[in-house]
Amino acid sequence: MKKTSETKEKLLQVGFDLIWDNSYGSVSVDDICKRAGINKGSFYHFFPSKADLVVAAYEEAWKETRPELDRIFSSQVAPLERIHLLCRHIYDMQKQTAEKYGHVCGCPFASVGSETATQDEKIRVMMEHLMNAKRKYMESAIADAVREGSATTKDPVMASFTLQSLILGMLLEARVQNDLKVLEGMEATIMDYIGAKTVSA
């Protein structure tokens, strides 16, 4: 037997990858098991349903993303620099997965959230929370920027909601157009929107 369920972790990882690359509806439990090299019985030993696997897989993915975001949005980093790092992080991730999968994949949470929103409440609620958790990083960065005078937007909370939508929209377009170019103007657009005073070239 493998230590602390190597199997479970493999299923979580393969499930996440496969669904991000394709879609919730088009990836079957059999697909996931096959790719993971695991029997279906084992799948259902760990997860009561396909939807539960997805919830667990995306929770796991979020747990792995958080430290990265905590690093990017560290208080030790200048507010505008945090936003710069975020944009670069998004671009790098998208470029990486685009090379890995052969096409631009967009935001995994938004894609699955949108697809399942009207069908699986458990997944929908989770994606809603995850997306809001992401937004909060931006909210505090903008608030800090305004406080230190490096940005002039009047309502940092409002701005974070707007920019969250903008980023998700850009990632959606990048996926549909299968083109990373969409993401190139992201940083400039964000900086402009919050009225950032240019700090670096």
Added chain:
Amino acid sequence: MKKTSETKEKLLQVGFDLIWDNSYGSVSVDDICKRAGINKGSFYHFFPSKADLVVAAYEEAWKETRPELDRIFSSQVAPLERIHLLCRHIYDMQKQTAEKYGHVCGCPFASVGSETATQDEKIRVMMEHLMNAKRKYMESAIADAVREGSATTKDPVMASFTLQSLILGMLLEARVQNDLKVLEGMEATIMDYIGAKTVSA
């Protein structure tokens, strides 16, 4: 027999509605036929595949939307008023479908586009074109606004891309959060972004 294929039109309309309400993957040909009260053989008499039905259905939906957009973005209407009308149109449509289906549905083109982007090239390309066609309305409205001095944004084309992403992002969030409130700030955000001089209260 029904005149000039009432059946075909019914399939197009039911297909569009069902997929907007749910998702491409979760709606089967049987579902569409059942809801339309039509036999599967007839479905395949008119459409070679499910994907082809979707392409036809969304083409049809776009054909029906275009006159509405032409009206909203008429040269007879002041540029900023066009944007105002668009925002109200989006909100009204979303409210209407939310009441009809019991939840916020978001942008039909973006949802299907995102879901099928990496799986069905024919659908992906179509959604890409449709989304760009929509953007162009905004592009000319912004350009007109700048020309007449009612907006100050430097690059109307760039702005239209940004706002397109913003709108799609907001609709995506509205769907995932199942909440129309997300859309309420749309107009103010857009007007602010293009540097619109307030024309009406």
Added chain:
DNA sequence: AAAGAAGTTGACTAGTCAGTTAAGTAATGC
């Protein structure tokens, strides 16, 4: 009215879907 075209019907594939089951193996606790 005759013939061909257009549309309809419902039964039919052949494969896939999520999920189950029972019998097995391996690790752990005592």
Added chain:
DNA sequence: GCATTACTTAACTGACTAGTCAACTTCTTT
């Protein structure tokens, strides 16, 4: 070492999947 638990295996449901087909009806053309 014995029992309990954790996990694996592979075959199995029964419902559903996209798509086919041949016989049928109805319309249009002449």
